[in-house]
Amino acid sequence: MFGITPSARLRPSPYYEATLAEGVTAFTTYNHMLMPTSYGHPEEEYWRLINGVSQWDVAVERQVQLQGPDAGRLAQILCTRDLSRCQVGQGKYVAVCNHDGVLINDPILLKLDEDRYWLSIADSNIWFWARAIAAERGLKVTVSEPDVSPLAVQGPKAEDVVAAIFGDWVRDVKYFWFKETSVNGIPVAVARSGWSKQGGFELYLMDGSKGTQLWNIVREAGKPWDIGPGNPNVCERIESGLISYGGDTDGQTNPFEVRMGKYVDLGVADDVIGIQALRRIHQGGVKRQQLGVILDGDTPTELGFFRHGVYRGEQRVGHLTNCIWSWRLKRNIGFGLVASDCATGDRVVVHKDGQRIEASLVTLPFI
Numbered sequence: 136m137f138g139i140t141p142s143a144r145l146r147p148s149p150y151y152e153a154t155l156a157e158g159v160t161a162f163t164t165y166n167h168m169l170m171p172t173s174y175g176h177p178e179e180e181y182w183r184l185i186n187g188v189s190q191w192d193v194a195v196e197r198q199v200q201l202q203g204p205d206a207g208r209l210a211q212i213l214c215t216r217d218l219s220r221c222q223v224g225q226g227k228y229v230a231v232c233n234h235d236g237v238l239i240n241d242p243i244l245l246k247l248d249e250d251r252y253w254l255s256i257a258d259s260n261i262w263f264w265a266r267a268i269a270a271e272r273g274l275k276v277t278v279s280e281p282d283v284s285p286l287a288v289q290g291p292k293a294e295d296v297v298a299a300i301f302g303d304w305v306r307d308v309k310y311f312w313f314k315e316t317s318v319n320g321i322p323v324a325v326a327r328s329g330w331s332k333q334g335g336f337e338l339y340l341m342d343g344s345k346g347t348q349l350w351n352i353v354r355e356a357g358k359p360w361d362i363g364p365g366n367p368n369v370c371e372r373i374e375s376g377l378i379s380y381g382g383d384t385d386g387q388t389n390p391f392e393v394r395m396g397k398y399v400d401l402g403v404a405d406d407v408i409g410i411q412a413l414r415r416i417h418q419g420g421v422k423r424q425q426l427g428v429i430l431d432g433d434t435p436t437e438l439g440f441f442r443h444g445v446y447r448g449e450q451r452v453g454h455l456t457n458c459i460w461s462w463r464l465k466r467n468i469g470f471g472l473v474a475s476d477c478a479t480g481d482r483v484v485v486h487k488d489g490q491r492i493e494a495s496l497v498t499l500p501f502i
């Protein structure tokens with residue numbers, strides 16, 4: 136289609152050379168970096184994730200480090216989820232909101248020490264945000280970006296591959312927990328996490344000069360399980376109901392609208408950013424909700440990423456935030472951000488240019 140002009144504004148991933156060697160064919164931008172989005176065989180890459188194991192350059196999941204005596208306080212002020220019981224070595228999926236309760240990121244929080252945390256962020260600048268909040272509140276904390284680059288190993292065979300590299304102890308790592316270790320002298324944190332529901336790990340490389348080496352260690356260890364390259368898979372994540380910040384959210388979206396209410400603890404302290412607005416929104420009733428949309432028909436439709444209108448009768452009730460052909464369901468599926476009075480089972484119509492496509496609303500996840 137077209138190329139991307141390199142620039143120092145687009146920071147290369149430590150795995151960049153390795154992904155070129157694997158035959159990467161497309162990238163997207165995310166956190167001012169390039170993330171591979173295809174190796175040219177989308178269906179094969181999908182089934183490898185569903186049935187086997189794949190390795191992903193997700194260095195774009197950049198880390199915002201909070202360090203110092205007030206690091207824990209800052210972490211809690213930034214996140215609407217109660218962190219009081221979060222232990223060293225534990226990670227948690229969290230919502231970061233602005234003062235109006237609008238979602239501005241959905242990171243994974245990792246507690247490395249009592250006074251050191253990482254926010255493994257989605258695609259928005261949280262360094263600015265965290266520094267500004269820390270300064271305004273007079274907190275003793277340094278906000279920085281450490282030399283850390285996640286590599287995901289995802290799929291039902293991922294545990295075998297990661298155990299082959301690090302040992303069988305990884306089989307006991309709990310969901311979202313992590314452990315710092317090393318392989319061939321390369322420092323990594325091994326976490327059970329990743330943006331798929333097929334199981335797997337993320338290796339947080341802590342030395343950016345060793346990207347190709349770590350990539351190849353995983354590649355070699357994975358050979359018995361036929362590992363291959365992949366990337367956060369848009370089809371699998373839609374089937375599994377995983378949220379993409381910025382894709383499924385807009386400048387008004389609050390966590391309740393996108394099924395993230397369970398990451399809002401209304402009882403956290405009043406100084407948590409956004410919590411007072413979220414209490415009001417919760418009390419007053421949420422106006423929109425995220426539901427699955429299944430289009431009628433069993434042939435792939437190119438709806439792309441435009442926010443096509445969703446109608447019930449003549450009334451516009453919302454829009455699609457994504458839509459993809461599901462290889463497992465053999466249907467076109469997507470997320471709808473629709474009015475709260477819509478319900479599972481409702482029949483709707485998706486308007487695309489002049490076209491009208493009948494569809495049904497369903498509960499997420501699809502699978």
Ligand code: THG
Pocket residue numbers: 196227228241242243255256257258285328329330331337376377378
């Ligand atoms: N890994 C790491 N950093 C990341 C992501 C990641 N940063 C950006 C982005 N992904 C953050 N967003 C998500 C979204 C969903 C999940 C993880 C990160 C996720 N959700 C599960 C779900 O919704 O079913 C489980 C959440 C839970 O129950 O706690 O896994 O992938 N390092």
